[in-house]
Amino acid sequence: MKKAEKMIFLSTGTMHGDEEKYVKEAFDTNWVTTVGKNIDEVERLMAEYIGVKYAVGLGTGTSALHLATRLAGEKLYGQPRPNEGSLKGRRAFASDMTFDASINPIGYEGGEAIFIDTEYDTWNSDPEALKKAIELYPDVKLYVMVHLYGTPGKIEEIRKICDEHGILIIEDACESLGAKYRYKGEWVETGTFGDYSCISFNGNKIITGSAGGMFLTNSKEDADKVRKWSTQSREDAFWYQHEELGYNYRMSNIVAGVIRGQIPYLDQHIERKTAIYRRYEKGLRGLPVKMNPYDKENSVPNFWLSCLIVDEDAMCKQVRDDKKALYIHEKGKSCPTEILENLAKCNMEGRPIWKPMHMQPIYRSNKFVTAKGNGRGQSNAYIDEGKVLDVGMDIFNRGLCLPSDIKMTEEEQDMVIEVIRECFE
């Protein structure tokens, strides 16, 4: 195995120079605050790119998701008292295989998430599992759905199911900025499909401001409300006057300067990420692995992270507890633990698949629904089914994220591919 001279990263920010210009402009004009031209421009440019009427700049994707969740809660159940969340005592459906920032806001608002299992076609929520969840929990009126790793989920089917049952959708497009899908025959961007949609400019995302997030909507009323809540919910009065709970969630004009400088390079970043995915696809051919899948007819991912999944019969023995993992090497076989360990030895940063929420200690006792129905307590001591019972757990066991940094050279990527090949020897 050949060690890379310098670290090959999973995904880091790539700066182009314009970012500094806009940050300097903020300094020079003394708009070093949460107001200014950079924020205005970033909001205008992103709304235009994505195709929504309003984009509200916030500190993080997490804060965008929180305010989206609060808006949904208030729309469904009314304005809560300041000491209570808007989802107090309520349940909400949520993607299971995601980063916890997607669904923690359900908890911030006093609600309880019911996790929807994943499907193999796009590694996003399974519409069949969603239908089963609606049968089991017909009172639920909110669904938080993610497009994992930049791959759009089964949007049209999910929208239809939710519309039929009066369920509001929060679309977590934090990882999928620039990914497109064909919705009712028209190509549109992710971030336009939720009743409330959110994106992130976190340091590892396809474009970054070091941090940053955005709430996207076509509703002026919702955009105004989010802007108000994000700046401590000040009422129209001469002094600080408050009638509802506020937050300090607004985007900084300095961070916005970095994002403003990145926006013109978004398409270029997507092109590079796509080339990396294609190169892995080619380079790993012949091995018992597959790349993370997508709907080739109806979607164009942004390919934020390239991932692979080891074929079932090519998995060596691997066990994981809550913190550690072990494997036994077998000739011709491998597993994510072995591949990640060898990549790390060679200065290459991979990562396990985001561990599904229903397996997380914090959410282990939450409800979980698969395409077959209730996903909890389904094994039977008297019937040996001999395989995992849910899709999310299976993808987590067999999958991993590959170095996908757009500064990675072709030679470096070839070295990564070589390390993976050697794992199966």
Ligand SMILES: Cc1ncc(COP(=O)(O)O)c(C=O)c1O
């Ligand atoms: C799917 C998903 N949702 C939400 C977030 C939260 O975004 P942020 O880090 O900007 O708060 C992230 C990334 O960090 C993410 O990957």
